Amino acid sequence: MEKIKLTIDGIAIEADPGTTLLDAAQAQGVFIPSFCHNRKLKPFASCFVCVVEIDGRANLVPSCSTAVAPGMVVRTKSERVKLARRTCVELLMSDHLGDCLGPCMGACPAGIDIPGFVKHLALGEDRAALELIKTNMPLPATLGRVCPRPCEEACRRQLVEEPVAICHLKRYAADAGAGDESLPKPAKTSGKKVAIVGAGPAGLAASYYLQLLGHKTVIIDAHEAPGGMLRFGIPAYRLPRDVIDREYAVAARLGAEFRFGTRLGKDVSLDDLRRDHDAVFLGLGAQRAQAMRVPGEDSPGVLSGIGFLAAASRDEKTPIGRRVMVVGGGNTAIDAARTSMRLGAKEVTILYRRTRAEMPAWAMEVHEAEVEGVKLEILAAPTKIEKQAGGSLAVTCIRMTLGEPDASGRARPVPQEGSEHVRVVDNVIAAIGQSVDAKAAAGVEIAGWGGIVADERTGRTSLENVFAGGDCVIGADIAVRAVAAGRRAAIAIDQFLMGKPVVGEVARYNASMGKLADISKKVIEGREKAAKARMPELEPRSRVAHFKEVETGYTAAQIRAEAQRCLECGCRDARGCRLRTYAMLFEADPRRFAGQKREYERDDSHPGVVYEAHKCIQCGTCVRMTEEIFGTSALGFTFRGFASRVRPALGRPLAKIDDNGLLQIVEACPVGALVLKKAPVAVQERSFKRPPVPGLE
Amino acid sequence: MQTQTNNKRTVVVGMSTCNIAAGAQEVYDLCRKTVEEKKLGVEVRITGCLGMCYAEPQVQIVEADGTRSLYCDVTAQRMGKIIDEHVVGGVPRAQWIAKYDEGETKDLMGKQRRIVLANCGVIDPEKIEDYLAVDGYKALRSVLEEKNPDKVIDALVKSGLRGRGGAGFPTGMKWKFARAEKGPKKYMICNADEGDPGAFMDRTTLESDPHAVLEGMAIGGFATGADEAYIYCRAEYPMAIARLYKAIAQAEERGFLGRNIMGLGFDFVIHIKEGAGAFVCGEETALMASIEGRRGMPRIRPPFPAQSGLFGKPTTINNVETWANVPWIIRNGWEAFAAMGTEKSKGSKVFALAGKIKRGGLVEVPMGITLGEIIHEVGGGTGTNRKVKAVQMGGPSGGCVPAELFHTKIDYDEVTRTGAIMGSGGMVVMDDTTCMVDIARYFLDFTQLESCGKCTFCRVGTKRMLEILTRICAGKGEESDIALLEDLAKQIKTTSLCGLGQTAPNPVLTTLRYFRHEYEEHIRDHKCRAGRCRSLCTFTITDACTGCLICARNCPVSCITGEKKTMHVINQKACIRCGVCRDFCKFDAVVVG
Helix, strand or coil: CCCCCCCCEEEEEEEECCCCCHHHHCCCCCCCCCCCCCCCCCCCCCCCCCEEEEEECCCEEEHHECCCCCCCCCEEEHHHHHHHHHHHHHHHCCCCCCCCHHHHHHHHCCCHHHHHHHHHEEEECHHHHHHHCCCCCCCCHHHHHHHCHHHHHHHHHHCCCCCCHHHHHHHHHHCCCCCCCCCCCCCCCCCCEEEEECCCCHHHHHHHHHHHHHCEEEECCCCCCCCCHHCCCCCCCCCCHEEEEEEEHHHHHHHEEEEECCCECCCCCCCHHHHHEEEEEECCCCCEEECCCCCCCCCCCCHHHHHHHHHHHHCCCCCCCCEEEECCHHHHHHHHHHHHHHHHCCCCEEEEECCCCCCCCCHHHHHHHHHHCEEEEEEEEEEEEEEECCCCCEEEEEEEEEEEEECCCEEEEEEEECEEEEECCCCEECCCCCCCCCCCCCCCCCCCCECCCCCCCEEEEECCCCCEEHHHHHHHCCCCHHHHHHHHHHHHHHHCCCCCCCCCCCCCCCCCCCHHHHHCCCHCCCCCCCCCCCCCEEHHHCCCCCCCCCEECCCCCHHHHCCCCCCCCCCCCCCCCCCHHHHHHHCCCCCCCCCCCCCEEEEEECCCEEEHHCCCCCCHHHHHHHCCCCCCEEEEEECHHHHHEEEHHHHHHHCCCCCCCHHHHHHHHHCCEECCCCCCCCCCCCCCCCCCCCCCC | CCCCCCCCCEEEEEEHHHHHCCCHHHHHHHHHHHHHHHCCCCCCECCCCCCHHHHCCCCCEEEECCEEEEECCCCCCHHHHHHHHHHHHCCHHHEEEECCHHHHHHHHHCCCCCCCCCCCCCCCCCHHHHHHHCCCCCHHHHHHHHCCCCHHHHHHHCCCCCCCCCCCCEEEHHHHHHHCCCCCEEEEEEEEECCCCCHHHHHHHHHHHHHHHHHHHHHHHHHHHHCCEEEEEEECCHHHHHHHHHHHHHHHCCCHHHCCCCHHCCCEEEEEEEECCCCCHCCHHHHHHHCCCHHHCCCCCCCCCCCCHHCCCEEEEEEEEHHHHHHHHHHHHHHHHCCCCCCEEECCCEEEEEEHHHHEEEEECCCCEEEEHHHHCCCCCCCCCEEEEEEEEEHHHEEEEEEEHHHEECCCCHHHHHCCCCCCCCCEEEEECHHHHHHHHHHHHHHHCCCCCCCCCHHHHHHHHHHHHHHHCCCCCCHHHHHHHHHHHHHHHHHCCCHHHHHHHHHHHHHHHHHHHHHHHHEEEEECCCCCCHHCCCEECCCCCCCCCCCHCCCCCCCECCCCCCCEECCCCCCCCCCHHHHHCCCCCEECC
């Protein structure tokens, strides 16, 4: 048979008659995207993402269904083709309802594969769960205890009754794997060395991931022990010290060198570090206590929250008076109050100028403090502190009312005139916030508010080889965000060290069904209520006598039941989904054609397969396979226009159709509309460096 | 024209769907009853549609010598008088009779050139004798006797006949391709899935002269080597289907169809397939899928139907009007056909005039006539004091041609240059009370619902365009919407599989081309000059009001007040902005703000 000569992207090629342009192009290594093309099936031409331009033709043609012809001049990369492909993907995305990732995973700053590890726990695969967690979280036992759980706020299980206890589950996985030193495995060394300033969560995460990438790290810290705020800001009854030690030991085992008692700007300068290392990561934290700005606050007996907690962390016998007033509404205030109780204080009052609803502290913590006997006095603030004879402090307080919202969006407390009254206490602990002191990082650009200026995605600072992340960049915040920042910086530093463009982690496109309030009731249809497992804890009256961990951890029996409460949101095909891949590849804007969308429609009647019509992109592959390969009419197109849908024959549930070949048909679905129930649960590769997107990286 | 089989006086009642909708059944029944009861000795017969749908029901009194009197707008009451005065008394009611050589009827008929419609409204479509009396089946006989298919195809090629379904592909070429394919099995299809809103050329042809279509198909079958054919007719045309069945039965009985036609050794069987109402089944590949019992979804071409069509066999598919032209061309010679029209568009074209037009109905005009001549002279303009603003040609796949371009000739290429398409012949005439954004929205709503849902751009893209248009009409459009619409429209046009998707954006693109200012007014000024977009207009009465009370009487929400002979006022709070007051006002006193 004589070959046909044509040109694709300027390259002369030959192909057998009858070959499609798509096959001819792919044989030349030319990438052509497609949803509806399947080599086992006859050409169909429905998705139109495979279009190419042919000289002399006004319309773009689907390459999957167009045969080569002599003298054809084909273009696969013209602007017109690119625009059409992008538009095609944007149109499909505008009518594709689903979540690539579970909402919990989207809400987790560190991006832990939550549905994945929870599923492993539900199946009793504890080690696999921990392995998955560790791809994004080097401190799971720690964060499993202290994280304020943004993931649980997003959890859809709330629509049934309560969120899944994700954080407790993570703690379980970490504690269960505590003795296992096989995780993670160190990488081949690159010969590069990175200095990390600060042994807090940001620095630890940066070090951990840099080590996994083969770089040597040296961590310097002014304190005598690792952990930063985890150790010196969080009391042991919430986070036992051996948990911190255990998790930090992993870094040491991987080869990190710790230099404690070494203060930046005093014992070593940033210039020294830059000179002696290939890169520097600054994870200084936000460790300077903010002043109350009331007369008398420098009196003896007036303490700062973090100063007090650090002292108590070093010495569980730190003296404290009988009557303690804690000023502030954040977690540090609660921690200071509960620590005071444990150090022997008898009357502990938290003074907060707004109401309970505005308190930044975690509600559960406030509750635990009250259970332990701490009093909460809202709508009050100190105006003056006077040292009295005998050592006690006379604190003048004033009552507040709530006024108009201030810059932070919270109601502004307004002092009530004439409401002053005096309270006599032995100690006042000011826990009203922390700020960043970055003066030691001489040469780095500092923002007006005192933090280090660094790129959000890469952590790059104004200095060539200096990166930064965590509280010192964004201000005092939660530990999980510091871990995420350290991890992001590690990826960017690796790029920098290896001479690649420093772009940080490639953002993946993630479809979402929206906020909790926007979720169709059909999502939770048929879900039986099952109460969240209660975390066992020490009895309140006795526990205030010591610093033993209050929450004792789930029992094995609780774990399985709790993990099984997970609704398994997120898409089982998030890794393989071509729509998601092309969305990134063509830089498609999911909002460009936003409009009416198909509604949630899940059919999980079949024992092995789930069909989610809301994710279907109507490529027709499944319909054609039933017809052309398996000789059934089990699946077909119904209705017309925008409302057309692929449905099982005669409107039956999937379980009632002739499912000859259905499992193979599922494999061919280019998105997650048809998936196997036993599909792998993890949506991420087992490497924290996410899989490359074809054509993107 | 002499069609009756004897020399009796005849009362001929127009009995087409349009006549019946106007009340012809009652007229016919009365006629039959009266003639029988009074034993008047005249024959009562039926005929199809003359094309004068604006003046139906119609009744013709044919004298023994063949002279005809055409009565228009006949009611049962009038019919009684016509029988009494004209049939019995011999005195025609002159004021009810349309005269072909003067006034309105002359304007209507003067510029027409009837080939396809020649027998429509003249012969009885249910009697093959009538068709035979006008030389029916003579063309078929001549080609069968001559036994030279190539000569038939050659005549068709030379005639210049192009597909009347809309795309305008040369018919002779199509036949040639099919003939070149190896047999033994080939098919022939008549596409009667007329779906454009406002188009009714095919329905009328099938109801009024079905044999012409059958004869054309048989000739085509002989020329291409097909022995089996399907007429794919939408089920919404029950009368056309009934008359087709009757015609096929009569033709088979007389040996014009079936086995060994006229003893000349040619077999040709015609089946009827009723379509279930999907617009997309008018697309040839979807139509064939539907006949085969599959979902009506277009497929990519090639292979073309001529190579691999129905059931995988070579197939020739033409539209009703195309087939109906064939016997005439054979009978009168290709030269006569090619003598009509322009260089590249020969013969005549049937148009369905609808919308804001005085003489709505069917007309058949020679190619080359201008749009203005059709609309203003043949159709009589709007028939009100309002001006014609534009005409939508080609239905939802076509485009809006503004009045400034009415010098455009009826010619496939010239019409295409305006951004519209010749289409199957629907012409929806619009005056200044038509909002061009709203009309684009209307047509897109149609195509969007009728998309088969296969291709991404057509299924989702048209929906998104519709959403943008809907928000512009609701006054929620944004400045960037026009660019987004245009971008999407252009992409859908060039990135869809079939004609439906490729042409769906045409109404939007042409209105954007000629009436962009109206889009801009909706978006920037929140104004709909035509007073159609309810969120964007108010109706007020000016001092031109004479206090005639008509608007107040017709207001559906009774929100117009005023004494007789004093200026009226619209209560804006209660007004639903339907515009009925403006439509009824004879003094242009109701204005849109």
